[in-house]
Amino acid sequence: MNTEITSGAGTLTLGRLGFGAAGIGNLYRAIPDSRATATVEAAWDAGIRYFDTAPHYGLGLSERRLGSVLMGKPRQEFVLSTKVGRLLSPKQGVLMGGAGKDDGVAPGGPRDTEGFDVPATSRRVWDFSGQGIRQSIEESLERLGLDHVDIAYLHDPDVHDLAGGIRDGLPALEKLRAEGLVRAIGVGVNSAEAALECVEAADLDLVMLAGRYTLLEQPRVPLLERCLEKGTGVVNVGAYNSGLLARHDVSDDAHYNYGQAPSALLERARRLAAICGSFGVELPTAALQFGLRHPAVVNVTVGATSPEQVRVNAGRMAEEIPAELWNELSRQGLIPS
Template sequence: MRTTTLGRSGVRVTELAFGAAALGNLYTPVSDQAAADTVTAAWDAGIRTFDTAPHYGLGLSERRLGAALRGRPRDAYTVSTKVGRLLVPGGPGGNDLANGFAVPATHRRQWDFTADGVLRSVEASLERLGLDRVDTVLLHDPDDYVEFALKEAYPALERLRAEGVIGAIGAGMNQAEALTRFVRDTDMDVVLLAGRYTLLEHGALDELLPEAAARGMSVIIGGVLNSGLLADPRSGATYDYAPAPEPLLDRALRLKAVCDRHRVPLRAAALRFPFGHPAVASVLTGARSADEVNDTVASLRRPLPEALWDDLRAEGLLPAHAPVPQPTPTHTPANTPAKEPS
């Protein structure tokens, strides 16, 4: 699997990254064995980049990911986690499904983008992961705290990077506008944009992606299936974890119709699309089973005809200026030097 470097850091990521939210029992429980098998399937497929956060299952995702990676060569993989939510003992009890995770609500999340909060969060994450370092740390959803995060949390991350505690720093959000601010006003290495640069949504082409490319900053794209709408567009499909609005469902069905004509699964086109932009270093996808991992990897490697993108543009489903991927490369053997994505 191809790799590239995040910004000007020394942190390399595989083109497909493993999102570990499901290991924190996102919506439904996952057994310890299934979690371990899922990470093993990702490893066997060549994935070497793993993303987690304290928020995911009140730390369960970090604990499971760390356990699954234990014993593997530490220099062979990279791990990213996030700061901004501290886990404080003394939760409300019951379960945490109100926050999306099927785990006991033994802790509560406390927003904290102070410099001290960043240090405490990183230290706690290292303990849960069982690692002596994390490669990348992201500000997690600082939507309501942008100014404060720029003043307090970002300089703390910058210091940790300068001290060699962290290899790369960045921010992860579900919107392009505030991320553009971080791209312009900081010396981050990477931003993670979830659900906002997909076959359905192209607004990141206006400012975020061009700014990142111009400044040598990498972008990781998450949520390429728009919460499932681009996996199986049908009545009742979800978008942003809620029932998809009718206009978006109609657009997704039109995308599927074009893909069907080319005998390409819609999810395969959705997975490949972000790689057309030179700023995109990796696509982050979640999985809760080995089968889901294997299906995603197979979709990534599926050859896509260039005519597919031409037809999507001709039908007004892609803007004319949207860059599209080069023909799908053949698999690179493990002993072959990795190439930078085009």
């Protein structure tokens, strides 16, 4: 597979496996600063050189923690992406917490209500304007402690305002790339349909697609084919479909799309696991590597909240999977041929 993207600013090499930094922004539960640092260091030691974050992740905590490690690494040796579209507006009278405290949180006070176990020190403000996107990059650089990011994604236009994102956000990103402030641009979405609209509307280097091209499901629209035609790389995230494919033994309370998995999908996941097991392959290993099978995909990025999770993911990506497994899954109609 091709793990490189080429834009007007040159070539970026992402590698097969990337590190998603939502988890070190206290996604769902708080982790200590020391563990976050060790997790990023483990990713580096595993050979991972593509790191993705966002202001949304822990109200800036993810960027601060990631930057605190990467600022000690040779800048030319890694690729860094962050996202734009949500500005962080500080709330008056609320003390800042986060990096610098070994619990990752500040004591007391209101908590964030958007999935991150952090103090509600700021509120997220949607802003797809050119000025807002430029401000977002500047503030991200301050939190990261770095002099540039390589890739900027418009974050969740499918959630907020797809038409506005296409009208305002994508041209603003194209301008930043033309000015050399970022090397590559893209969108980060959960919807393949929205991603396809963005690919058709702008000259994007990348699409970060969450959970829509996995062992469990594939896009119902020709997104990947169109990306291949236009030279737009796909960074595949959500390979485990929110946890449904994360364990070989699929539990009744497994999650899908951040909620309880429907019974039909539990049954499908168990069928996939049974076939994988007959070839001596665990379900999450097949799920991780399936994400690379389409030629439009340039990278699979996975989150982690511990060094052990990083090492497990890296090991799964390195395993040899027999071609016969893919052939059997295709023969049974579970994946495309």
